[in-house]
Amino acid sequence: MKVSIWSDIRCPFCYIGKRKFEAALDKFPYKEEVIVEWKSFELDPYIETKLNVDYIERFMEVKNIDKDTALGMFDRVTAMASEVGLNFNIEKAITANSLNAHRLLHFAKTKNKADATKEALLKAHLEDAKNIDAIDVLLQIAKEVGLDFDKVKTMFLSDALTYEVRQDELEARNLGISGVPFFVLDGKYGLSGAQPEEVFTEALENTWKKHEQEKLTILNTGEGSACDLDGNCD
Known part of the structure; x- marks a missing residue:
């Protein structure tokens, strides 16, 4: 499942929502079957970094x-963050385009390091007051999460992966998403905002039940003729 x-690095509620969702997912019995x-x-x-x-x-x-x-x-919002173990420093945050x-997040997705990268980016902006538009800051984050420094640097020398960012945003518009964080479970059920942990728990449980019910049922009708992916037919 x-x-x-959908979230933005500049959004404090996205970091809080991440923590609350993770707390619910960590207790979910089928968490190993959930892909985030x-x-x-x-x-x-259009915000300019200043x-x-x-x-x-x-x-x-x-x-x-x-x-x-x-x-x-x-x-x-700082008090809300402290309740989930975050130490916001928003007053000293840097106005930066994300x-x-x-x-960088999309690059990390290709290396199965998206979650660690997302965490590091949110921390950099909301807790450490770093410039998340600065290439040197992003390269340091890439290094810390185990991404290839040289490949990330090469990526930033072009407009690579900008298209992928825009496609995510286009998908959000098509789904009617106008604010973040926004969670879509199993491609069918939407949940908006940094909800309480118990709301995420209930959403995971209900979606999992429907997910299991909608799985394809294989009818035992005996042996029938078929072709496999290798082109073998019998």
Whole structure:
């Protein structure tokens, strides 16, 4: 059973949702049968990376709120994060475009290291206040998770894997996904937001039951003529 998760590196609730989903999955009896697929979603594809722009000031401008309101929102999400073992440092975060981070994630998917890479990217932005658009930062992350440094560097010298990022986002639009995190279970059932662990648990259990019920039933009708994948027919 596959669980596809659309999220952005810049999204605090995506990191919180990841933790809550993982907690539910870890207790799920059939977790070894679940494939988790990370999908790209940019909350603002046009955002410019600006090292000299105060993160809080920009947040206030985008949301059209005052500083006290902004800090209150940061405090609430930071408290939510601490409940699942995360130490957010959002006030010092760097305003950065996340396309290159998503490109690295797609590279990692080809090497079966997507989850470790996703974790490292979220931590870099939301806890360590690193620039997730900086190639040197992304190369260091690639090295830490065991990706080939030279191959990743070569990838960044081109526009490789940008198409794959855009395809994920196109798929999200076709599914009507307008916010993240968004979880699609078994290609049929959607779950939006950083839900409580018990909600993820219930969703996994219910989807698994339906998944098992919909499996193809092989009828025992005796031996019949057929061809196999090697072209052998009898």
